Amino acid sequence: MNHVPRLLKLAGPMILSTSAITLMQIVDAIVLSRYSSEAVAAIGPSGLAVILFQGFLFGTAGYAGTFVAHNHGRGDLAGVRRSAWLGIHTSLISGVAALAFAWPLAQLFLLAGHAPQVARDETAYFGICMAGSLFPVLGSALAGWLSGIGRPVLVTAVTFFSFVVNALLAWGLVLGEWGLPRLGITGAALATVSAQAVAAFLYSGIFMVAGGWSDRIARRLAWPDFSRFLKLAMPMGLRISGELCAWTLFLVALGRLGTVELAASSIAFRINGMAFFPALGLGQAAGVLVGHARGAGEDDQVPEIASQSLVVCEIWMFAMAVLFATCSGPLMSLFAGTGPESARIIETGSVIMKFVAFYCLFDAANVMTGCVLSSAGDTGWVARTFLYCSAGFLLLLWLISWLIPSLVAEWTLATCFVFFTAVVWSLRFRSGAWRKIQVLHQHH
Incomplete structure (x- = not known):
């Protein structure tokens, strides 16, 4: 069983980061249950819809980690950076697309036949989370880079920090604590997007320290490589x-x-x-x-x-x-x-x-x-x-x-x-x- 020690060393941090999204939604649901039953009803469908759309973007941008792992195994440092940039380019394109579609897609909840307040809450939650898609998708791409080079402990650290940010902001913005406005489900969405933005900035900082942003050659978008990656x-x-x-x-x-x-x-x-x-x-x-x-x-x-x-x-x-x-x-x-x-x-x-x-x-x-x-x-x-x-x-x-x-x-x-x-x-x-x-x- 010679591969098991390496597997477990990598797996611990990855288990924590895969569980984080669910944990964030559970925290949101607990806080919203103190606000209104409509908000609790609304977070189910709208939360699932967000994950449905972002799941596609996560999976695509995060696949950069597979390219990183292959290049890391080959010992090709330039290739590792180029692969990380494939994920970054993907997340920038999908972030702009999600921003463009967020409002029209959110309006569909008004047609679902749910109670008027529930439908308004669903529209607000989905619209804000979708508009902020760039952050979790960029985070997914750079987390893939860190995992691919065998540094998943950093992924855990960032995940935990963003989780704490989400919990504190959700409590403040949903219920109007600590002098913050009482925004209900809109506050839950803003807390989630803010926490994802914090994670994306931290990952970007780690990537910058590793010399990833300043590498001009890796940063260049070569269409043949990019289309091969997307395929x-x-x-x-x-x-x-x-x-x-x-x-x-x-x-x-x-x-x-x-x-x-x-x-x-x-x-x-x-x-x-x-x-x-x-x-x-x-x-x-x-x-x-x-x-x-x-x-x-x-x-x-x-x-x-x-x-x-x-x-x-x-x-x-x-x-x-x-x-x-x-x-x-x-x-x-x-x-x-x-x-x-x-x-x-x-x-x-x-x-x-x-x-x-x-x-x-x-x-x-x-x-x-x-x-x-x-x-x-x-x-x-x-x-x-x-x-x-x-x-x-x-x-x-x-x-x-x-x-x-x-x-x-x-x-x-x-x-x-x-x-x-x-x-x-x-x-x-x-x-x-x-x-x-x-x-x-x-x-x-």
Whole structure:
């Protein structure tokens, strides 16, 4: 198990930074619950919509980290800087595009048929977060650079600092504490964007100290290199958005069964995050090791890295599955509140947590193999198959919700979907097709 120590050293910081976005939204939700129930209702859909759009931009700009890892493995310092700049250029372009589209897209919430105050809150939150997209996307690109050169501890430090900024500003701006204006959900959005801006400035400072800003040659946007980067990176962004979209539509379908089912399922997803985000951090760490190995021309190391990382990830997921299966009631009651429906939510949620526990075991293979294939450069194939699998999943979901609408049937389908993608990606990795894909140009 010679790769495990390096994996764990990289994974710790990455787990913390992947969990940070969810933590920020949880803090926002807690603070908003002291402001108004409309604001709490509004942050669900608008928060998801922000992540849907930004997920594509994050995934694309953050893929610069894969190029960085390959160049780092090759020992090419100039290549490392050029790769970091590919991510920076991507984030600048997408930041301008997001700013242009933020207002028109935000108006769509007014057509969703939600209560007038909820719709206004959704529009405000989405519009502000989208307009500030440049900051988290630039942060994602530069965090990718730091992870790719094996310095993820700096990523953790920046993430934690921005998390504290977000929590303090949210408290002040939502509730009007410490002489700040009482802005409600607008305050939550401003706090989030400010915290992301602080992180982006800190990352930029680290990049400047490393000589990245002053490197004229790396900074130049060479179109052939940039289009090659986008060809590999955009499928990564699409897959992230596609995955979020599929699970959002799954929640929408569950919402048709009733409020209790929807509430219990939403809570189950939040609890599942406890297992999923650390697994994703492990997957990203494995991806960096794969990038280093492929950059150094050591393709034969990749299957070893993948199998050892998968073992670590499976041990983690197994532990979480046992927890979910045996303590589902107490876990649900943490989030279920004390309303008249809470007993039914806990009861329904306990059934759902058994499914979550079961599919966690496949999700380890799903996350790990997906990250390894993407880091090896096989993003196009991964995105295409994921699209086909998701389309099949959503079609069956639509049929079930019309013909035999039941919680058990819909969650069984979701579990099969996770299992199926895990099998498909594992077979693809076994086939070795990724060996033929060149992420970097050959040395001139």
